[in-house]
Amino acid sequence: MFRKNLSVFMLASLGLLAVSTAAVAQSSDLAATPPMGWNSWNHFAGKVTDADVRGAADALVSSGMRDAGYIYVNIDDTWEGERDASGVLHTNSKFPDMKALADYVHSKGLKLGIYSGPGPKTCAKYEGSYGHEEQDAKMYAAWGIDYLKYDLCSFTQLMKQQTGDEHSEKAFEMQKVAYEKMHKALVATGRPIVYSLCQYGWNDVWEWGPQVGGNLWRTTGDINDHYDRMEQIGFSQAGLAKFAGPGHWNDPDMLEVGNGGMTDDEYRQHMTLWVILAAPLLAGNDLSKMSPETLAILTNKDVIAVDQDKLGKQGDRVWAEGPKEIWAKPLSGGAKAVALFNRAPDPKAITLKLSDVGFGANAKMRDLWTGKDVTSTNGAYTVLIPKHGTVLLKVSQ
Missing domain, CATH: 2.60.40.1180 (Golgi alpha-mannosidase II)
Structure with a gap:
């Protein structure tokens, strides 16, 4: 087992991570309440296109979800193309013009999110940000990106290669350094970009997530659209409340409401548990084909108000x-x-x-x-x- 909580002195002396109170302060200016929006993965997975994202933005507006608070339109993995000789990462044919897409989303009163990771490859084996953190951050800012989900994935292979054990203390420190590196790159752009750490709750991330600039961090492995998995993830969050607050939130993964694998009662339990947890509310369903029941669950203003309460306390x-x-x-x-x-x-x-x-x-x-x-x-x-x-x-x- 790796050590869960090294002291600031030890971290600094190892030269592995300078824990910065400034980083925490900068992060707290963003995500004062848990982020709300939509993510492409749960429904579209690797098939997501520019048209799908535009359609989701349109649906957030026409359904009333934007007015209920769902403002982030987040593209997950598989948008990436190849890097050119200068190291610039280009989008693939599914996303011909990311700046134009961002402009479209912004014109709807919404914000655009994107996905990458600290490793050479993403989970779907597309180009990651390893060795190009500053370059990618500047590109995101130039496009008008407002949110970055940063997924550990292939970085675990580097951790194992360089330390011999991806679960060792040294590997743990490598992970922290990698996440802080991208945070610094994002801050340097001058653009406010919500920073979502996706590393499945390893190493008690809730204890150090704010120190590397995280606005939210996954506390679990992936959710899926089955009651048993939602229940396992959601109810396992007991005891983590003290680590959440304005600008830094525990993230038990995205919502499955409306994807068809649970009953309406189960989806209401899902939504209720997430708002009690002050969790990010990122819908993952096909917004163009919502039932009235699904829309009612996702847009109940009194329920959402529990999640978005300004006190910022997790239940x-x-x-x-x-x-x-x-x-x-x-x-x-x-x-x-x-x-x-x-x-x-x-x-x-x-x-x-x-x-x-x-x-x-x-x-x-x-x-x-x-x-x-x-x-x-x-x-x-x-x-x-x-x-x-x-x-x-x-x-x-």
């Missing part, structure tokens, strides 16, 4: 009994969002004791999914929740 588990759980998230103004989760394959009654979340018997409660006020009896609220379902309450005194 955590406060009670659990078998497959039944209650999580709470502090909100500005002294209120709390309280989520009741049924992880069982059959309906379950769950009782919330208001005292367990810091409120008296006369607290006000509003069900954010139904939009209706609910009341307690002797300081307790009991509700029957369908299998894999959820209730999300806003509780205030």
